[in-house]
Amino acid sequence: MLIGCTRMYNVTPTVAELWRELLERASRRADVSLEVIDHPAPARLDALWRRPDMGAVFMCGWPYRRSDPRPQIVAAPVPNSPFCEGPNYCSVMVVRAESRLKTLEDTFGGRIAWTEEGSHSGFNAPRRLLMRHATEGQPLYAESVGPVVTPRASVNAVLEGRADIGPVDSLFFHLLERHESETAAKLRVVARTDCAPVPVLVAARDVPAETVAALGIALEESEHDPHCADLLRDLCLRGFERVADPERYALTERWDAEARAAGYDRPA
Numbered sequence: 001m002l003i004g005c006t007r008m009y010n011v012t013p014t015v016a017e018l019w020r021e022l023l024e025r026a027s028r029r030a031d032v033s034l035e036v037i038d039h040p041a042p043a044r045l046d047a048l049w050r051r052p053d054m055g056a057v058f059m060c061g062w063p064y065r066r067s068d069p070r071p072q073i074v075a076a077p078v079p080n081s082p083f084c085e086g087p088n089y090c091s092v093m094v095v096r097a098e099s100r101l102k103t104l105e106d107t108f109g110g111r112i113a114w115t116e117e118g119s120h121s122g123f124n125a126p127r128r129l130l131m132r133h134a135t136e137g138q139p140l141y142a143e144s145v146g147p148v149v150t151p152r153a154s155v156n157a158v159l160e161g162r163a164d165i166g167p168v169d170s171l172f173f174h175l176l177e178r179h180e181s182e183t184a185a186k187l188r189v190v191a192r193t194d195c196a197p198v199p200v201l202v203a204a205r206d207v208p209a210e211t212v213a214a215l216g217i218a219l220e221e222s223e224h225d226p227h228c229a230d231l232l233r234d235l236c237l238r239g240f241e242r243v244a245d246p247e248r249y250a251l252t253e254r255w256d257a258e259a260r261a262a263g264y265d266r267p268a
Helices: 013-030 043-051 061-064 120-130 151-159 170-179 209-223 226-234 246-261
Strands: 002-005 034-037 054-059 072-079 092-096 111-113 143-146 166-169 187-192 199-205 237-241
Touching: 002 013, 002 092, 002 111, 013 034, 013 054, 013 170, 013 209, 013 226, 034 120, 043 054, 043 061, 043 072, 054 061, 054 209, 061 120, 061 199, 072 170, 092 120, 092 151, 092 170, 111 151, 111 166, 120 166, 120 246, 151 166, 151 170, 151 187, 166 170, 199 209, 209 226, 209 237
Parallel strands: 002 034, 002 054, 111 143
Antiparallel strands: 054 199, 072 199, 072 237, 092 166, 092 187
């Protein structure tokens, strides 16, 4: 049996159950046995992504691009987002709603949180945003708080006052707004990164191609299934797309190269 895992976007227990139902519906439609597992933090995502029984597991685009062997893409979610169109997302930079910080520049000289060095949304994308403001790679902040590992931890670092600003995956943030509005209301977005290809559901390299295709088609057809309409809405999705050109994820490596060339090695 293959596994499914949506750990990256299990914003609340309720959201985790919505993802579970969506994947289980797709597995039945595809006639593919899929066990949906939790793999909660602090369990490491890189250990999950090495499993040979991955069938539909969310994976960040930057680790996907760097993986060897590279897993197979099953499908990409299409967020219902005001920030990006299609199967894309960004990082939103958040501060406490009651703070006097109104712009990204207002946060310079303070403390910034970041998730981990392998994360696109929590490290690579905000680093590229910030490097445009840095002079010869010099730090913009008095303190760099990381790795905090997860988007939730980035949110908590800001709300608890350990950081003045932190990056949050935009799909994670939309799910937080919908399902934990009281927490989202305590945050304010002061900037966002450029859009990039969204994390994808992947299968292990050795999973038969026909199995991967069947799961991808089943997910893509979810938006036409009346039983999935509420699920997709509550998951802040328009639907799923199969990825015709995996090379679009090379953008993550280009952003990394740009930051390194500028001498800005981490959000700081």
